[in-house]
Amino acid sequence: MKIQFILNGMPAETEAPQDKTLLNVLRENFGLTGTKEGCNVGECGACSVLIDGRLVNSCLTLAAQASGHNIVTIEGVHLPDGSPNDLQQAFIEYGAVQCGFCTPGMVLAGEALLAQNPQPTRQDIRTAIAGNLCRCTGYQQIVDAIQSTAQNRQEKKGHA
Amino acid sequence: MPEFQFIGKPTDRVDAMEKVLGSAKYVGDYALPNMLVARTLRSTLPHARILKVDVSAALKIPGVVAAITCEDFVDHSRFGYPISDMFMLAYLRVRYAGDGIVSLAAENEDALDRGLKAIQVDLEELPGVFDPMTALDPATTIVSEHSRDATEDPRGNLLMHYIVRKGDPQRELALCPVTLEEDYSTMHQEHAYLETEGVLAVPVPEKNGVTVYAPCQSPFINRGNLVRTLGLSEENIRVIQPHVGGAFGGKDDLMYQISGQAAKLALITGRPVKMILSREESMIASYKRDAMQMHVQLGADADGKLRASKIHATVDSGAYSSITPFTAWRSTIHAMGPYRYDACHVDTDAVYTNNGYAGAFRGFGNTEVCFALEQAMDELALKLKIDPIELRLKNCLRPGDTTPHGQPLGDDVSLAECLEQVRKISDWKHKHTDYSRVAAKPLIPGEFRRGIGVAAVFHGMSLGAEGEDFAVGTLEINQDLSITLTSGLTDYGTGSRTVFTLIAAEMLGLNPERFSMPRPDTDQSFDSGPTVASRATVLGGNATRVAAEKLGLQLNQSAADLLECKVEEITRHGELFISPKEEPVSFEEVVNHAREMGLTLTSRGRWSPPKIHWSMETGQGKPYFAYHFGAQVAEVLVDTGTGKVEVTGFWAVNNTGTVIFPQGAFGQLYGGITQGLGYALMERVDYDNGYIQATNFDEYLIPTALDVPDIVGAFVEKTFSSGPYGAKNLGEPGLVPAAPAILNAITNATGRRIRSLPANLERVLLGKDLRKEGSSTACKLGLK
Numbered sequence: 001m002k003i004q005f006i007l008n009g010m011p012a013e014t015e016a017p018q019d020k021t022l023l024n025v026l027r028e029n030f031g032l033t034g035t036k037e038g039c040n041v042g043e044c045g046a047c048s049v050l051i052d053g054r055l056v057n058s059c060l061t062l063a064a065q066a067s068g069h070n071i072v073t074i075e076g077v078h079l080p081d082g083s084p085n086d087l088q089q090a091f092i093e094y095g096a097v098q099c100g101f102c103t104p105g106m107v108l109a110g111e112a113l114l115a116q117n118p119q120p121t122r123q124d125i126r127t128a129i130a131g132n133l134c135r136c137t138g139y140q141q142i143v144d145a146i147q148s149t150a151q152n153r154q155e156k157k158g159h160a
Numbered sequence: 161m162p163e164f165q166f167i168g169k170p171t172d173r174v175d176a177m178e179k180v181l182g183s184a185k186y187v188g189d190y191a192l193p194n195m196l197v198a199r200t201l202r203s204t205l206p207h208a209r210i211l212k213v214d215v216s217a218a219l220k221i222p223g224v225v226a227a228i229t230c231e232d233f234v235d236h237s238r239f240g241y242p243i244s245d246m247f248m249l250a251y252l253r254v255r256y257a258g259d260g261i262v263s264l265a266a267e268n269e270d271a272l273d274r275g276l277k278a279i280q281v282d283l284e285e286l287p288g289v290f291d292p293m294t295a296l297d298p299a300t301t302i303v304s305e306h307s308r309d310a311t312e313d314p315r316g317n318l319l320m321h322y323i324v325r326k327g328d329p330q331r332e333l334a335l336c337p338v339t340l341e342e343d344y345s346t347m348h349q350e351h352a353y354l355e356t357e358g359v360l361a362v363p364v365p366e367k368n369g370v371t372v373y374a375p376c377q378s379p380f381i382n383r384g385n386l387v388r389t390l391g392l393s394e395e396n397i398r399v400i401q402p403h404v405g406g407a408f409g410g411k412d413d414l415m416y417q418i419s420g421q422a423a424k425l426a427l428i429t430g431r432p433v434k435m436i437l438s439r440e441e442s443m444i445a446s447y448k449r450d451a452m453q454m455h456v457q458l459g460a461d462a463d464g465k466l467r468a469s470k471i472h473a474t475v476d477s478g479a480y481s482s483i484t485p486f487t488a489w490r491s492t493i494h495a496m497g498p499y500r501y502d503a504c505h506v507d508t509d510a511v512y513t514n515n516g517y518a519g520a521f522r523g524f525g526n527t528e529v530c531f532a533l534e535q536a537m538d539e540l541a542l543k544l545k546i547d548p549i550e551l552r553l554k555n556c557l558r559p560g561d562t563t564p565h566g567q568p569l570g571d572d573v574s575l576a577e578c579l580e581q582v583r584k585i586s587d588w589k590h591k592h593t594d595y596s597r598v599a600a601k602p603l604i605p606g607e608f609r610r611g612i613g614v615a616a617v618f619h620g621m622s623l624g625a626e627g628e629d630f631a632v633g634t635l636e637i638n639q640d641l642s643i644t645l646t647s648g649l650t651d652y653g654t655g656s657r658t659v660f661t662l663i664a665a666e667m668l669g670l671n672p673e674r675f676s677m678p679r680p681d682t683d684q685s686f687d688s689g690p691t692v693a694s695r696a697t698v699l700g701g702n703a704t705r706v707a708a709e710k711l712g713l714q715l716n717q718s719a720a721d722l723l724e725c726k727v728e729e730i731t732r733h734g735e736l737f738i739s740p741k742e743e744p745v746s747f748e749e750v751v752n753h754a755r756e757m758g759l760t761l762t763s764r765g766r767w768s769p770p771k772i773h774w775s776m777e778t779g780q781g782k783p784y785f786a787y788h789f790g791a792q793v794a795e796v797l798v799d800t801g802t803g804k805v806e807v808t809g810f811w812a813v814n815n816t817g818t819v820i821f822p823q824g825a826f827g828q829l830y831g832g833i834t835q836g837l838g839y840a841l842m843e844r845v846d847y848d849n850g851y852i853q854a855t856n857f858d859e860y861l862i863p864t865a866l867d868v869p870d871i872v873g874a875f876v877e878k879t880f881s882s883g884p885y886g887a888k889n890l891g892e893p894g895l896v897p898a899a900p901a902i903l904n905a906i907t908n909a910t911g912r913r914i915r916s917l918p919a920n921l922e923r924v925l926l927g928k929d930l931r932k933e934g935s936s937t938a939c940k941l942g943l944k
Contacts (some may be wrong), residue, residue: 032182038857
């Protein structure tokens with residue numbers, strides 16, 4: 001069937017069988033391999049994407065269900081010039097990246113939280129990323145990165 | 161401490177940028193034109209004779225392109241180190257539920273599914289051995305293939321027996337006023353790397369060879385196995401390591417098997433072959449941390465001075481040996497902990513069973529025995545009515561001491577500093593007194609109780625007397641003045657590429673931005689042994705240092721020639737080369753002049769650690785060239801109504817020597833502790849009659865962000881003379897003491913001792929496990 005959505009800010013269209021997951025459509029039809037498969041049962045969050053700003057496991061979402069919606073993958077997060085945005089930069093700075101496999105999902109989990117709650121506590125952040133497993137870092141560097149980004153965005157807003 | 165330009169300063173991980181942007185390519189992200197997909201049919205029985213394998217019906221299915229069995233390889237595809245008892249695909253027998261039998265390549269997943277279902281395999285089920293404690297009974301079924309022991313030793317399933325011998329602990333124990341005798345057991349642990357195993361094999365017809373993209377621990381071992389089993393030479397095979405989505409020791413044997421399977425299919429079909437394991441297949445087929453059962457006896461004087469230890473351990477190696485010979489040796493060496501004794505005996509039996517198989521996992525061997533010994537120390541402290549940290553300080557190894565193995569220690573030993581520092585930063589004295597007072601009162605079910613616990617660790621560096629130990633690094637200055645750095649040791653998320661870059665930059669006085677490290681590639685780097693056993697910083701770091709020294713000498717020769725002075729007179733400021741008289745010259749000028757002089761501007765450094773030796777017969781020697789030391793404290797909140805344990809605080813002090821890449825060091829420490837927390841409280845791989853009981857993250861729970869507190873880490877940076885710039889390794893020791901520290905804290909809170917892992921709700925609440933009979937359904941479904 002024909003699937004149409006806004007993908008990383010641009011209208012996108014593809015053909016896919018009805019039972020094909022959004023994860024596989026993103027990876028195979030669009031070559032957006034930043035979205036990872038870790039478990040395929042919705043437990044690990046490596047396949048996280050944003051649908052209309054909400055964090056979703058793309059392995060549990062059929063591409064057809066995403067039709068007509070606004071999808072953001074990790075490839076749609078960076079600045080227009082291709083450099084990392086402030087949250088991605090904070091991930092680098094705070095050591096929130098080790099093997100990197102959970103990183104795309106973690107960044108999107110962070111963005112989803114900050115869009116909804118611009119001043120999260122550390123506990124809010126931990127709750128927001130609890131659906132995204134990381135086996136390398138112990139999480140606190142990820143919490144640090146999201147927290148510092150929240151503070152910086154607040155300060156910038158104050159100045160604006 | 162000397163002032164460094166780059167070492168110990170805040171630095172970004174060299175590969176972080178592509179990882180945050182989502183552009184870093186892992187093996188599953190590669191797609192080539194004309195590529196086939198492949199999968200392996202795996203045994204649904206834990207132990208069986210293979211009577212017949214017929215792939216003819218499968219090959220008739222449209223889209224199925226090729227099928228292979230062990231008969232398509234040299235010597236039935238046998239490989240394995242140090243004992244060669246594994247196969248790329250099973251030969252004669254399957255020995256665990258999940259053992260591979262046939263690999264199939266097809267045009268697409270649909271054809272693959274149908275093809276796998278059409279394969280006909282006749283298996284004759286054999287009795288299995290599932291309890292390691294009965295594996296050595298003379299009447300038991302033989303799992304292993306060797307008749308070696310069957311003739312001389314009736315214990316045919318004995319893989320290895322190791323000893324440590326000092327004095328006569330039996331006699332000493334009889335004389336000790338305070339003794340302890342307890343049994344402890346650990347269970348298998350799944351690595352749970354977020355990226356499952358996968359491989360892409362691309363035929364290279366002009367070389368009659370194959371290039372294998374494999375996120376494995378050790379590309380050179382992978383190539384060696386492929387050379388042997390495919391009957392090709394080293395020139396025919398290239399192994400490239402793409403980004404690795406976590407390994408933790410787990411990307412060895414199964415990665416080598418699927419590399420062999422995909423490579424063979426690529427050679428037969430002449431097309432690229434990609435094989436990516438589902439999480440279920442990964443968890444069923446992959447090796448685990450070994451499960452151990454330990455019997456511990458300790459004896460002390462009334463004042464708390466340790467006199468004797470006597471330990472017997474049984475290691476479940478499962479169906480194959482993998483690196484259990486190394487794991488079991490490491491546990492034997494570390495079983496008595498970092499303490500002084502008048503007498504000490506350790507005996508370890510590693511046995512074959514039909515429970516999956518065990519292999520390398522961060523801290524291999526030491527994690528298991530540390531769990532037992534550090535709880536035993538706590539139990540002894542309670543009996544002696546001595547503070548647990550005091551008891552450890554009273555007995556811990558110190559500079560100049562001799563270990564129970566007969567090894568004199570150097571001045572790098574700093575366990576006492578670690579213990580004292582962790583006591584301070586965790587506010588131990590105050591909390592331990594308070595919590596112990598509450599714990600002495602009768603428990604009112606439903607009340608919340610706090611507890612605090614400590615554990616100490618020593619961890620032998622690198623391979624030890626297990627094998628030949630060396631690493632090689634190279635440097636080359638390119639035309640554009642960038643510098644290419646290679647190492648045969650790989651970075652699977654640990655940060656070792658950044659460590660090597662910083663060491664080379666520091667030694668050469670050149671900006672780290674000039675350096676780049678290609679992904680490890682057997683065609684472009686040199687064999688450096690396996691990337692295991694916390695080897696990278698010291699072994700690979702020293703090899704990089706040696707290569708940089710050599711390259712630096714060439715640059716100084718050029719600068720001296722250019723500036724008309726002696727080499728010794730050259731000094732440096734930033735990237736400038738300075739002589740006593742002339743104007744300073746730039747790196748570029750020095751490089752250009754060096755090329756005119758005919759200098760190669762390439763270098764290769766090789767480093768081996770100081771000599772070590774071990775006697776299997778006397779159980780004495782110098783097992784490792786040095787040790788890492790550390791101490792950790794955990795604080796818990798226990799809900800005595802439900803048995804839920806929350807780790808509310810964690811403090812860790814590790815003796816790292818000079819910290820080269822602080823962000824990486826903290827990452828290793830926090831990540832290691834988090835895996836230890838999972839090991840302590842929730843991670844559970846049961847094998848029920850050979851069938852694994854958890855096949856995905858819905859059943860196998862690992863810590864989430866809500867399960868881990870903010871950890872406080874600190875390093876004792878006492879310079880280590882054999883380390884590059886005084887550094888020690890850190891990959892494993894952060895994990896090792898975490899579980900016993902947490903278990904000791906639970907006891908401090910509840911007064912109840914849990915001697916089996918994991919400390920789940922039932923064990924904390926009732927003191928026993930409630931798990932019902934297992935089932936083979938999930939495992940069998942996962943194999944469909």
